Every structure is written in structure tokens, then in C-alpha cells.
Amino acid sequence: MRRGGRVRLYGGIETGGSKWACAVGSDPDGIRASTTFPTAAPAETIARAVAFFRAADRIEAVGIGSFGPVDLRRGAVTTTPKPGWAHTDVAGPIGRELGVPVIFDTDVNAAALGEHRWGAARGLGTFVYLTVGTGIGGGGMARGHLLHGLSHPEFGHVRIPHDPADPFPGSCPYHGDCWEGLASGTAIAARWGRPAHDIDDPAAWALEARYLALGLAAAVCVLSPQCIVIGGGVMSRRGLLEDVTHELDRVLGGYVESPPVVAPELAPRSGVLGAIALAARGELPA
Ligand code: ZN
Numbered sequence: 279m280r281r282g283g284r285v286r287l288y289g290g291i292e293t294g295g296s297k298w299a300c301a302v303g304s305d306p307d308g309i310r311a312s313t314t315f316p317t318a319a320p321a322e323t324i325a326r327a328v329a330f331f332r333a334a335d336r337i338e339a340v341g342i343g344s345f346g347p348v349d350l351r352r353g354a355v356t357t358t359p360k361p362g363w364a365h366t367d368v369a370g371p372i373g374r375e376l377g378v379p380v381i382f383d384t385d386v387n388a389a390a391l392g393e394h395r396w397g398a399a400r401g402l403g404t405f406v407y408l409t410v411g412t413g414i415g416g417g418g419m420a421r422g423h424l425l426h427g428l429s430h431p432e433f434g435h436v437r438i439p440h441d442p443a444d445p446f447p448g449s450c451p452y453h454g455d456c457w458e459g460l461a462s463g464t465a466i467a468a469r470w471g472r473p474a475h476d477i478d479d480p481a482a483w484a485l486e487a488r489y490l491a492l493g494l495a496a497a498v499c500v501l502s503p504q505c506i507v508i509g510g511g512v513m514s515r516r517g518l519l520e521d522v523t524h525e526l527d528r529v530l531g532g533y534v535e536s537p538p539v540v541a542p543e544l545a546p547r548s549g550v551l552g553a554i555a556l557a558a559r560g561e562l563p564a
Contacts, residue, residue, distance in 0.1 A: 343388025
């Protein structure tokens with residue numbers, strides 16, 4: 279977008295439990311500056327982001343895609359187990375320091391918006407974006423609006439049937455064997471005693487594909503997404519996306535149509551580009 283011959287620039291921040299990614303730009307091909315740094319104590323981390331944006335070209339607004347859970351209206355992280363971060367106001371200090379509007383959402387809703395604007399969900403009004411890594415997170419859109427409600431979706435904590443042949447009790451500190459507790463990278467590592475990328479046992483990956491498909495089936499039945507975009511470290515396993523797609527068909531049993539299940543096109547920048555899209559679009563939680 280141009281104003282008086284000048285490209286409008288926006289700031290994007292993807293905050294994660296281990297690192298923050300910040301960028302200034304207008305779109306995937308128009309990034310002027312970017313940086314990543316480890317997630318340290320809140321005040322220090324926020325100050326580092328503010329310093330980055332102060333040193334960059336002038337921005338119109340900042341979008342933040344945050345790890346959660348979050349309070350969307352306050353722009354704050356809420357009950358995270360991340361030490362020092364529970365009930366931390368993130369949007370407030372950044373907006374005050376930079377003097378620009380801040381649009382705050384979950385990391386997965388930001389990534390969903392990025393994929394909607396420039397990636398795998400272009401042209402789709404209703405879709406789901408999921409990431410399967412140390413946890414499982416999900417966001418998306420319904421009829422062109424990012425999914426918000428009482429709070430925000432927590433796809434990772436839907437309950438799925440626990441395979442009777444799987445003795446692993448689940449790794450979620452809140453629910454044990456919820457979807458994240460059974461199928462996240464953390465769960466895989468705890469069940470098999472080594473990290474997911476070191477596991478080659480076909481039975482381990484067949485179980486993973488089944489568990490992932492069961493969670494996707496819940497999303498399909500509730501939201502009727504036109505597409506499921508699914509990424510994250512666990513999904514980088516060769517052949518897993520195809521196995522999950524096949525299992526999803528089987529779980530749905532021919533009664534409900536399976537949407538396409540695809541990888542994100544902007545990865546690993548879906549979140550930070552989505553945060554720029556959030557800032558440019560200026561959508562506040564409904
Ligand atoms: Zn859970």
C-alpha cells in the first residue's frame with residue numbers, strides 16, 4: 279500500500295516461548311529489517327523489541343502474534359507456565375513506547391492470517407491453521423474473520439480417543455491425554471524416550487498419524503474448513519502429511535468430505551509475516 283508515493287510499513291512480532299521474531303515491512307517480498315532473539319525476562323525482551331523498531335524505518339502499527347494463552351482485549355499473556363511471563367502485559371508497553379496502534383492476537387491466528395493473505399489459504403474464508411511442535415496450537419478463520427470468541431481457540435486441548443494399545447498417559451499438565459498430551463512433539467518424546475526426529479519406528483509414526491487425524495476430524499466436523507494448513511516441527515517428518523491425510527479420510531468414514539490438508543507456504547515465517555498482516559489490516563478482536 280502506498281501513501282504519497284511511500285510504501286506503508288508495519289511491524290510484526292511473533293512471540294514464542296523460546297524466541298521472539300520481529301520484522302518491519304509490507305509483505306513477504308518487502309521486508310526491510312528483521313531480527314530474532316531469545317525470550318528472556320519480560321521487561322528485557324520487550325525492551326529489545328522496542329529498540330529494534332526504533333532503529334528501523336517508521337512504522338504505522340505493530341501486529342503481535344503471541345504464545346498463549348492470552349487475553350486478547352488486554353493484549354496480555356495470561357496463565358502460561360513460562361517462568362516470569364504469567365499475566366504479562368505485552369501490547370501495552372510496546373504501543374506506549376513506539377506510539378503506534380498495536381493489534382494483538384495468538385501466534386496461530388497471526389500465522390493463519392499470513393497464510394490467508396499470501397500463502398496456502400489465499401482466497402479461502404473458512405480454514406484452520408495448525409502447528410504441531412512442542413505443543414499443538416490452532417487458529418483460523420470463519421467467513422473471513424479470525425476465530426475469536428469468549429477467548430480464542432485452543433485446538434491442542436480437544437479430547438480425542440486414547441488408543442487402547444497406547445499405555446502412555448499423556449503429557450498435558452492440565453488434561454493428561456488431550457490431543458496435545460498425546461500427539462505433540464513433547465508427547466512423542468516422552469512416550470518413546472527420545473526426540474521425534476530420532477524415531478524411525480513405523481508403528482510410532484502410524485500412531486502419530488492416527489492421533490493427528492482424530493484431532494483434525496474434530497476441527498472438520500465443527501468448523502467445516504475449506505482447507506487445513508498444518509505445519510510445525512513434527513510435521514516435517516517425511517510422509518507424515520500424506521499419512522495424516524489418508525487417516526483423516528478413514529476417520530471421517532466417507533460421511534463428511536475431507537478438506538485438503540496442506541503445509542504452510544510461508545513457513546517458517548508464517549507467524550511474523552502474519553503479524554505484519556495483522557498490523558496492516560488492523561482487525562481487533564470482535
Ligand atoms: Zn491439554
